[in-house]
Amino acid sequence: MAHKSANYRYLVLGLLAQQPMSGYDIKNLLSNLSWLVSSPSFGSLYPTLHALQRDGLVTMTVVLRENKPPRKVYRITTAGNEALRAWIDQPVAAETSIRTFLMYLITAGACTPTALLTHLQQRRSQVAMRHSALERAASAQDATTGTGQHLIIDYALALAAAELAWLDQALQRLSMTTLPAYEQV
Amino acid sequence: MAHKSANYRYLVLGLLAQQPMSGYDIKNLLSNLSWLVSSPSFGSLYPTLHALQRDGLVTMTVVLRENKPPRKVYRITTAGNEALRAWIDQPVAAETSIRTFLMYLITAGACTPTALLTHLQQRRSQVAMRHSALERAASAQDATTGTGQHLIIDYALALAAAELAWLDQALQRLSMTTLPAYEQV
C-alpha cells in the first residue's frame, strides 16, 4: 500500500538517521520548516520519542553538561534503520502531498542514490500530470468561476511549475553523480 | 491571536460561502487539491457538517433526484458568514504554512478586495523573509551538510521564489482592479 499517513514517527526517525539529536534539537530544526511541514508540539514530540525507544528503533543517552540542563540524545538503531528503509521503499502514491514529499527529502540522506533517483522520477511524472490537469482547469474557467477558485488554480499552477523545474534540475545533477559512465563516452 | 489551527471547520465553511454544496461535492473538490491541503475523510467531513449545522452556521436541505440517491445540500447562514469573517480577519501568523494560506485563498471569495490585498501583502513580506533566510542557509552549507538537508533547502528555496513571483503578479493585478485611480492620473 502506497503511503498516505504522514505521522511524525517516521519524520523523527528520518532526522535521527542523519544525526543523533535531542527532542529539543528536533523541535528547533522542524520549526524552521514550519511553513512547509507543520512541526509537532512538544506534547506529541516527546511521547513519539518514548514510543520509538520502547519499540527499539532508537536508543537514548543522557548527556550532562555544566551550567546547563541535561539533554537526552537519541540515536537510531539497526532496527530503526530497517524500519525507515521499509517505509521509504513504499511506492509513491499519486496524491502525495508536498508535506509527505518533504518528509521523503528529509530522509533522503538515509537511502541510496538510485532509490532517490527513482523516487524523484516518480514524483516528476506525478507533478507533470497535476500541472497539465491544472492547465486544463485554468483554461476551462469562465465568468461564473469564483475569485477563490481562480486564485487557487493560479497559485497551484505556479507552485507545480516551480516544482517541475526544480525536479528537472535535481534529476540532472543526480544522474550525473550517480551514473558518471555517460560522461566518459 | 494569529491563527495556526488549520482544522477543516473553516475550510468547509469557506467553501460553502462560495456556493451551496453537499458533503460529497466538498470531498471531490478537495481531493483535487490533496497534494496541497490534505483532504478530509468522510469520517471527519460528515461530522464536521453536522457540527456546523448544530451551531447554526449552515443549514441543510435534502434534494431528491430521480434515479439517483438524495443529496444533502448545505448552505451558509448569516451567522456562518460572520464566524468566517472573524476567522479570516485574524492577523497572518509568521509561521503560516502553505496549507493555511491555501485555506485563506479558498475563502478569499468571501472577503473584500481590500482585505485580500492586505493579506497578500503580509504574506509577501513573510515569504520574502523566509526566502532570504533560506538563501543565507544555502550559502552557509559546507561539506558536513547532509544530502537531506541540502535537498530540503534547495527545494524550499525554489518554492519560496515561485511564491514570491506569484504574489507580486497577483498583487499587481489586484491593485489595478481595486485601486483604478492610479491609472487615471
Add this chain to the structure above:
DNA sequence: CGTATCATGTAACTAGTTACATGATTCA
C-alpha cells in the same frame, strides 16, 4: 450478476494540540 459510482453515515481508534508543571541558567 458483479463491480463501480453516487451518497450518507457511525464507532473504535490514533494522533495531535493546548495547557500545565518543573527546574536550572542567564541577562537586564
Add this chain to the structure above:
DNA sequence: TGAATCATGTAACTAGTTACATGATACG
C-alpha cells in the same frame, strides 16, 4: 526580581483516520 532561553515531561481534550455499514443506480 522578573523575564528569556534551555530542556523535559504529563493530562485532558480535540481532531482526524480507518474500517465498517447501508442502499440505490448504472454499466458491461
